[in-house]
Amino acid sequence: MTPQPTGRLFRSADGDELILTRTFRAPVEDVWASVTDPERTARWFGPWEGQGAPGRTVRVRLAFEEGEPWSEVRIDACEPPRRLVVTTQDDYGSWRLEIRLTGTDDGHTRLALVHHLTGTEGLGEVGPGWEYYLDRLVTSRDGGDLPEFEAYYPAQKAYFEGLTPLPPED
Protein backbone atom coordinates (compact mmCIF):
# COMPACT_ATOMS: atom_id res chain seq x y z
CA MET A 1 0.00 0.00 0.00
CA THR A 2 1.27 3.46 -0.84
CA PRO A 3 2.04 5.32 2.38
CA GLN A 4 0.22 8.59 2.85
CA PRO A 5 2.12 11.58 4.26
CA THR A 6 0.91 12.86 7.63
CA GLY A 7 3.28 15.78 8.13
CA ARG A 8 1.91 19.24 8.78
CA LEU A 9 3.65 22.54 9.22
CA PHE A 10 2.84 24.90 12.10
CA ARG A 11 4.01 28.42 12.75
CA SER A 12 5.48 28.93 16.19
CA ALA A 13 7.21 31.77 18.03
CA ASP A 14 10.71 30.47 17.32
CA GLY A 15 10.35 29.14 13.78
CA ASP A 16 8.20 26.60 11.99
CA GLU A 17 7.55 23.12 13.30
CA LEU A 18 7.11 20.06 11.11
CA ILE A 19 4.81 17.68 12.98
CA LEU A 20 4.15 14.06 12.01
CA THR A 21 1.79 11.81 13.95
CA ARG A 22 1.04 8.13 14.47
CA THR A 23 -1.47 6.43 16.76
CA PHE A 24 -0.71 3.18 18.59
CA ARG A 25 -3.02 0.67 20.25
CA ALA A 26 -0.92 0.69 23.40
CA PRO A 27 -0.56 2.62 26.64
CA VAL A 28 1.69 5.68 26.77
CA GLU A 29 4.37 3.92 28.83
CA ASP A 30 4.74 1.23 26.18
CA VAL A 31 5.21 3.70 23.32
CA TRP A 32 7.62 5.68 25.51
CA ALA A 33 9.77 2.56 25.81
CA SER A 34 9.81 2.22 21.99
CA VAL A 35 11.34 5.66 21.62
CA THR A 36 13.74 5.59 24.59
CA ASP A 37 14.78 2.02 25.49
CA PRO A 38 18.00 1.34 23.51
CA GLU A 39 16.97 -2.23 22.72
CA ARG A 40 13.71 -1.01 21.28
CA THR A 41 15.06 2.03 19.43
CA ALA A 42 17.49 -0.43 17.84
CA ARG A 43 14.56 -2.06 16.05
CA TRP A 44 13.48 0.98 14.09
CA PHE A 45 16.14 3.67 14.36
CA GLY A 46 19.27 2.44 16.05
CA PRO A 47 20.71 1.60 19.45
CA TRP A 48 22.18 4.28 21.65
CA GLU A 49 24.80 4.39 24.35
CA GLY A 50 25.72 6.80 27.08
CA GLN A 51 23.92 8.29 30.03
CA GLY A 52 20.38 9.17 29.08
CA ALA A 53 19.71 12.18 31.25
CA PRO A 54 18.76 15.80 30.56
CA GLY A 55 21.80 17.85 29.65
CA ARG A 56 23.82 14.79 28.68
CA THR A 57 24.87 13.79 25.17
CA VAL A 58 24.35 10.20 24.08
CA ARG A 59 25.54 8.49 20.90
CA VAL A 60 23.00 6.96 18.58
CA ARG A 61 23.99 4.53 15.90
CA LEU A 62 21.83 5.03 12.81
CA ALA A 63 21.52 1.31 12.16
CA PHE A 64 19.35 1.68 9.06
CA GLU A 65 21.55 4.16 7.24
CA GLU A 66 24.42 3.22 4.95
CA GLY A 67 27.58 2.70 6.96
CA GLU A 68 25.57 2.80 10.21
CA PRO A 69 27.00 6.17 11.19
CA TRP A 70 27.03 7.46 14.75
CA SER A 71 25.16 10.61 15.64
CA GLU A 72 25.60 12.76 18.75
CA VAL A 73 22.29 13.46 20.46
CA ARG A 74 21.97 15.94 23.32
CA ILE A 75 19.01 15.39 25.59
CA ASP A 76 17.41 18.77 26.21
CA ALA A 77 14.35 17.53 28.09
CA CYS A 78 13.19 14.11 29.23
CA GLU A 79 9.80 13.89 30.93
CA PRO A 80 8.71 10.23 30.97
CA PRO A 81 6.41 9.07 29.58
CA ARG A 82 5.24 12.08 27.63
CA ARG A 83 7.93 14.38 26.32
CA LEU A 84 11.47 14.01 24.95
CA VAL A 85 13.41 16.89 23.39
CA VAL A 86 16.79 16.29 21.78
CA THR A 87 19.28 18.08 19.55
CA THR A 88 21.16 15.94 17.05
CA GLN A 89 24.56 16.99 15.82
CA ASP A 90 26.37 15.23 13.00
CA ASP A 91 27.53 15.58 9.42
CA TYR A 92 23.98 16.39 8.39
CA GLY A 93 23.88 19.42 10.64
CA SER A 94 21.99 20.20 13.81
CA TRP A 95 18.35 19.19 14.23
CA ARG A 96 16.07 19.94 17.19
CA LEU A 97 13.54 17.15 17.62
CA GLU A 98 10.74 16.54 20.07
CA ILE A 99 8.50 13.58 20.76
CA ARG A 100 5.15 14.16 22.46
CA LEU A 101 2.97 11.28 23.61
CA THR A 102 -0.68 11.66 24.51
CA GLY A 103 -2.95 8.93 25.87
CA THR A 104 -6.46 8.76 24.46
CA ASP A 105 -9.64 7.71 26.28
CA ASP A 106 -9.85 4.39 24.45
CA GLY A 107 -6.39 3.28 25.56
CA HIS A 108 -4.51 4.40 22.47
CA THR A 109 -1.45 6.63 22.37
CA ARG A 110 -0.88 9.43 19.92
CA LEU A 111 2.72 10.15 19.05
CA ALA A 112 3.73 13.47 17.58
CA LEU A 113 7.24 13.91 16.22
CA VAL A 114 8.10 17.60 16.11
CA HIS A 115 11.01 18.78 14.01
CA HIS A 116 11.79 22.36 15.05
CA LEU A 117 12.88 23.92 11.79
CA THR A 118 15.31 26.72 11.25
CA GLY A 119 13.99 27.08 7.71
CA THR A 120 11.86 25.17 5.27
CA GLU A 121 14.76 24.42 2.96
CA GLY A 122 15.05 20.68 2.36
CA LEU A 123 11.55 20.00 3.70
CA GLY A 124 10.76 17.96 0.60
CA GLU A 125 13.59 15.60 1.54
CA VAL A 126 13.40 15.61 5.34
CA GLY A 127 9.64 15.01 5.51
CA PRO A 128 9.61 11.73 3.56
CA GLY A 129 12.54 10.54 5.71
CA TRP A 130 10.54 11.03 8.89
CA GLU A 131 7.46 9.31 7.44
CA TYR A 132 9.70 6.39 6.58
CA TYR A 133 11.18 6.20 10.07
CA LEU A 134 7.83 6.53 11.84
CA ASP A 135 6.42 3.72 9.70
CA ARG A 136 9.46 1.69 10.70
CA LEU A 137 8.49 2.37 14.32
CA VAL A 138 4.92 1.21 13.64
CA THR A 139 6.16 -1.93 11.87
CA SER A 140 8.68 -2.70 14.60
CA ARG A 141 5.78 -2.83 17.07
CA ASP A 142 2.98 -4.37 15.00
CA GLY A 143 4.95 -6.60 12.64
CA GLY A 144 4.48 -6.63 8.89
CA ASP A 145 6.82 -5.74 6.06
CA LEU A 146 9.42 -3.11 6.78
CA PRO A 147 8.83 -0.08 4.59
CA GLU A 148 11.17 0.68 1.70
CA PHE A 149 12.37 4.25 1.40
CA GLU A 150 11.58 4.18 -2.32
CA ALA A 151 7.88 4.20 -1.40
CA TYR A 152 8.33 7.60 0.26
CA TYR A 153 10.84 9.44 -1.84
CA PRO A 154 10.46 11.10 -4.25
CA ALA A 155 6.70 10.29 -4.12
CA GLN A 156 6.12 12.50 -1.04
CA LYS A 157 8.55 15.24 -2.01
CA ALA A 158 5.95 17.47 -3.63
CA TYR A 159 3.58 17.07 -0.68
CA PHE A 160 6.12 18.38 1.82
CA GLU A 161 7.36 21.12 -0.45
CA GLY A 162 3.77 22.30 -0.81
CA LEU A 163 3.08 22.60 2.93
CA THR A 164 2.23 26.07 4.16
CA PRO A 165 2.50 26.94 7.87
CA LEU A 166 -0.71 26.72 9.89
CA PRO A 167 -1.41 28.70 13.06
CA PRO A 168 -0.43 26.82 16.27
CA GLU A 169 -2.88 24.10 17.35
CA ASP A 170 -3.17 25.19 20.98
Next chain:
Amino acid sequence: MDDVAVALADPVRREILMMLRARPLPVGEIARPFPISRPAISRHLRVLRESGLVRDEPVGRRRLYTLTPEPLGELAGWIARLSAPAGWEHHLDALETEVHRTRRERATGTAGPAAGPAPHTGHERTEDTA
Protein backbone atom coordinates in the same frame (compact mmCIF):
# COMPACT_ATOMS: atom_id res chain seq x y z
CA MET B 1 28.36 -5.97 -14.86
CA ASP B 2 24.60 -5.60 -14.34
CA ASP B 3 25.19 -4.12 -10.87
CA VAL B 4 27.65 -1.61 -12.27
CA ALA B 5 25.28 -0.59 -15.06
CA VAL B 6 22.43 -0.14 -12.55
CA ALA B 7 24.67 1.90 -10.26
CA LEU B 8 25.65 4.20 -13.11
CA ALA B 9 22.08 4.64 -14.29
CA ASP B 10 21.31 7.24 -11.60
CA PRO B 11 22.58 10.84 -11.95
CA VAL B 12 23.06 11.27 -8.19
CA ARG B 13 25.20 8.14 -8.03
CA ARG B 14 27.26 9.29 -11.01
CA GLU B 15 27.83 12.61 -9.25
CA ILE B 16 28.88 10.83 -6.03
CA LEU B 17 31.43 8.82 -8.01
CA MET B 18 32.81 12.05 -9.48
CA MET B 19 33.13 13.55 -5.99
CA LEU B 20 35.06 10.51 -4.78
CA ARG B 21 37.57 10.79 -7.64
CA ALA B 22 39.62 13.32 -5.70
CA ARG B 23 39.67 11.71 -2.26
CA PRO B 24 37.70 9.51 0.15
CA LEU B 25 34.80 11.26 1.86
CA PRO B 26 32.48 10.61 4.83
CA VAL B 27 28.73 10.31 4.29
CA GLY B 28 27.98 13.80 5.53
CA GLU B 29 30.28 15.47 3.02
CA ILE B 30 28.96 13.30 0.23
CA ALA B 31 25.42 14.31 1.16
CA ARG B 32 26.01 18.05 1.50
CA PRO B 33 25.67 19.08 -2.17
CA PHE B 34 22.44 17.10 -2.62
CA PRO B 35 19.03 18.26 -1.46
CA ILE B 36 18.24 14.70 -0.46
CA SER B 37 17.40 13.23 2.91
CA ARG B 38 19.72 10.95 4.79
CA PRO B 39 17.84 7.73 3.85
CA ALA B 40 18.06 8.62 0.15
CA ILE B 41 21.82 9.19 0.26
CA SER B 42 22.18 6.00 2.28
CA ARG B 43 20.33 4.06 -0.37
CA HIS B 44 22.52 5.46 -3.17
CA LEU B 45 25.71 4.65 -1.26
CA ARG B 46 24.51 1.12 -0.63
CA VAL B 47 23.88 0.56 -4.34
CA LEU B 48 27.35 1.89 -5.13
CA ARG B 49 28.96 -0.29 -2.48
CA GLU B 50 27.14 -3.42 -3.64
CA SER B 51 28.23 -2.76 -7.23
CA GLY B 52 31.83 -2.65 -6.03
CA LEU B 53 32.39 0.90 -7.30
CA VAL B 54 33.01 2.24 -3.78
CA ARG B 55 34.24 0.67 -0.60
CA ASP B 56 33.78 1.97 2.92
CA GLU B 57 35.99 1.70 5.94
CA PRO B 58 35.56 2.86 9.50
CA VAL B 59 37.70 5.79 10.60
CA GLY B 60 36.90 6.47 14.21
CA ARG B 61 33.15 6.85 14.43
CA ARG B 62 32.83 7.84 10.79
CA ARG B 63 32.94 5.75 7.66
CA LEU B 64 34.98 6.88 4.69
CA TYR B 65 33.90 6.06 1.15
CA THR B 66 36.58 5.44 -1.47
CA LEU B 67 36.20 5.07 -5.23
CA THR B 68 37.17 1.61 -6.54
CA PRO B 69 36.79 1.89 -10.33
CA GLU B 70 38.00 -1.65 -11.17
CA PRO B 71 34.50 -3.08 -11.79
CA LEU B 72 34.09 -0.54 -14.60
CA GLY B 73 36.56 -2.55 -16.72
CA GLU B 74 34.11 -5.19 -17.88
CA LEU B 75 31.47 -2.60 -18.72
CA ALA B 76 34.03 -0.43 -20.52
CA GLY B 77 35.09 -3.44 -22.63
CA TRP B 78 31.51 -4.20 -23.51
CA ILE B 79 30.86 -0.59 -24.51
CA ALA B 80 34.03 -0.59 -26.63
CA ARG B 81 32.79 -3.67 -28.49
CA LEU B 82 29.38 -2.10 -28.94
CA SER B 83 30.92 1.11 -30.24
CA ALA B 84 32.98 -0.66 -32.93
CA PRO B 85 31.52 -0.39 -36.46
CA ALA B 86 28.94 -3.02 -37.29
CA GLY B 87 30.29 -5.88 -39.44
CA TRP B 88 33.84 -5.04 -38.34
CA GLU B 89 34.84 -8.68 -37.97
CA HIS B 90 33.52 -9.57 -41.40
CA HIS B 91 35.59 -6.79 -42.95
CA LEU B 92 38.64 -8.40 -41.38
CA ASP B 93 37.61 -11.77 -42.83
CA ALA B 94 37.58 -10.24 -46.27
CA LEU B 95 40.96 -8.65 -45.67
CA GLU B 96 42.41 -11.97 -44.58
CA THR B 97 41.11 -13.67 -47.73
CA GLU B 98 42.62 -10.93 -49.83
CA VAL B 99 46.01 -11.30 -48.12
CA HIS B 100 46.00 -15.05 -48.71
CA ARG B 101 45.11 -14.63 -52.35
CA THR B 102 47.80 -12.02 -52.90
CA ARG B 103 50.47 -14.19 -51.31
CA ARG B 104 49.41 -17.19 -53.40
CA GLU B 105 49.39 -15.20 -56.63
CA ARG B 106 52.84 -13.85 -55.91
CA ALA B 107 54.12 -17.32 -55.09
CA THR B 108 52.63 -18.68 -58.27
CA GLY B 109 54.07 -15.85 -60.36
CA THR B 110 57.66 -15.87 -59.02
CA ALA B 111 58.64 -19.25 -57.61
CA GLY B 112 56.05 -21.71 -58.77
CA PRO B 113 53.17 -23.34 -56.89
CA ALA B 114 55.29 -25.34 -54.45
CA ALA B 115 56.89 -22.24 -52.93
CA GLY B 116 53.71 -20.58 -51.75
CA PRO B 117 51.75 -21.29 -48.61
CA ALA B 118 48.95 -22.95 -50.50
CA PRO B 119 45.57 -22.26 -48.97
CA HIS B 120 43.42 -25.32 -48.38
CA THR B 121 40.05 -23.92 -47.54
CA GLY B 122 37.14 -24.81 -49.71
CA HIS B 123 36.26 -21.14 -49.91
CA GLU B 124 39.47 -20.22 -51.64
CA ARG B 125 39.39 -23.18 -53.99
CA THR B 126 36.09 -21.87 -55.22
CA GLU B 127 37.77 -18.57 -55.90
CA ASP B 128 40.61 -20.32 -57.73
CA THR B 129 38.27 -21.82 -60.22
CA ALA B 130 36.31 -18.63 -60.70
